[in-house]
Every structure is written in C-alpha cells, then in structure tokens.
Amino acid sequence: MTDTGAPRPHGTTVAWTVDDGTNAESIRLFVAETGVRVTLFPCGSYPGWAEHAALWRPLVASGQAQVGNHTWSHREFTDLTDDEIIEELTLSEEFFLKHYGLSTKPYFRPPNGSRDDRTDAAAARAGFTVQAMWSSLLVEGPTRTAEELIASADVAFHPGGIVIGHLNLDVMQDALPALLGAITTAGLRSVTIRDVFAA
Numbered sequence: 001m002t003d004t005g006a007p008r009p010h011g012t013t014v015a016w017t018v019d020d021g022t023n024a025e026s027i028r029l030f031v032a033e034t035g036v037r038v039t040l041f042p043c044g045s046y047p048g049w050a051e052h053a054a055l056w057r058p059l060v061a062s063g064q065a066q067v068g069n070h071t072w073s074h075r076e077f078t079d080l081t082d083d084e085i086i087e088e089l090t091l092s093e094e095f096f097l098k099h100y101g102l103s104t105k106p107y108f109r110p111p112n113g114s115r116d117d118r119t120d121a122a123a124a125r126a127g128f129t130v131q132a133m134w135s136s137l138l139v140e141g142p143t144r145t146a147e148e149l150i151a152s153a154d155v156a157f158h159p160g161g162i163v164i165g166h167l168n169l170d171v172m173q174d175a176l177p178a179l180l181g182a183i184t185t186a187g188l189r190s191v192t193i194r195d196v197f198a199a
C-alpha cells in the first residue's frame with residue numbers, strides 16, 4: 001500500500017528535508033555546519049553527492065542523516081513510462097547504497113511532487129511505498145536573498161512540519177547557520193523522515 005505522505009502532527013518535532021544537490025559546495029557545507037537530524041532527497045546524477053560521500057557517510061551510519069530517493073536525474077514521473085520510473089529510482093538506490101552505505105527504501109519523493117496512481121504503482125514495484133511529501137517550503141530561488149530565506153524559516157519550521165530546502169544555490173550556504181538556529185529558537189527537535197513515519 002502506498003502511503004500518501006500526508007504530514008502528521010508531532011507536537012515538538014520538525015523534519016528538515018534537503019533536496020536535489022546541484023550545488024556541490026552546499027552539499028559539503030551542510031555536513032560541516034549541521035548538528036540537526038536531516039533527511040536528504042538527493043539526485044544521484046549530481047556530482048557533488050559522489051564528491052562528498054565520505055563526509056556524509058558517518059552521519060548516515062549514525063542515523064543523524066537519512067537518505068531517501070529523489071530519483072537519479074529529477075525527471076518528472078508523469079512524463080515517464082513505468083520502466084523509466086523504476087530505472088530512475090533504482091539507479092539512485094544503487095548509488096546511495098554503495099556510496100552512503102544504506103538503502104533509500106522505502107522512502108521517496110517524486111521530482112516536483114509530480115505523481116498519479118500509475119506512477120505510485122510503478123514506484124511500489126521498485127520497492128518505494130512511502131512518499132515523503134511536505135508541509136512547507138523555505139523561500140529559495142535565483143533571485144532570493146539569504147535574508148528572505150532566513151525570514152521564511154519562522155513559518156516553515158513549524159511543529160510537526162516536513163520542510164523542504166534545496167542544496168542548489170549559494171544562498172543556502174549563507175543562510176545555513178541562521179536556519180539551524182531557527183529550529184532551536186522555535187523549540188523544535190529535528191527528526192528524520194524515518195522517525196516521522198515510524199512514529
């Protein structure tokens with residue numbers, strides 16, 4: 001059965017998820033700065049994940065970081081055949097199992113949230129049955145400033161939230177310490193997607 005990924009209330013926790021990873025320096029810095037529990041939804045084809053695998057591997061081993069499946073190359077599922085969906089998920093699963101040391105199953109996030117019943121069924125055939133959608137987004141984009149990104153944290157990091165940020169832009173590097181501080185200031189405990197769905 002496929003879980004719809006609807007956020008569930010957890011009074012004092014927040015699940016920060018970071019997606020994609022087109023910016024290798026953001027991937028590197030996030031490890032150095034973060035003490036929070038975090039879930040990655042990376043695309044295996046972006047070179048920064050291979051480049052910085054050794055940094056992330058201990059965090060994955062300790063359970064501080066979880067790796068979910070966001071496909072190999074970020075193609076939208078509704079544009080793909082069943083076999084292509086399975087290939088996209090399987091390529092990333094094999095990459096992160098090999099380089100990060102843990103399976104991504106059964107957690108996945110379809111690129112851009114693009115999905116329907118057919119794509120859910122195809123993903124399930126590849127072993128991915130828990131869709132980790134989200135409840136809020138940090139404000140990011142090529143024209144956004146670090147101040148705008150930081151300001152969005154007060155709303156985005158809410159109790160019980162599943163929050164999306166991306167490791168795609170330099171602005172994340174500048175905002176990172178303040179974003180981490182915002183979780184603490186809000187009195188929230190960070191959890192991974194595994195924690196959310198296991199609870």
Ligand SMILES: [Zn+2]
Nearest residue numbers: 019020111112
């Ligand atoms: Zn994405």
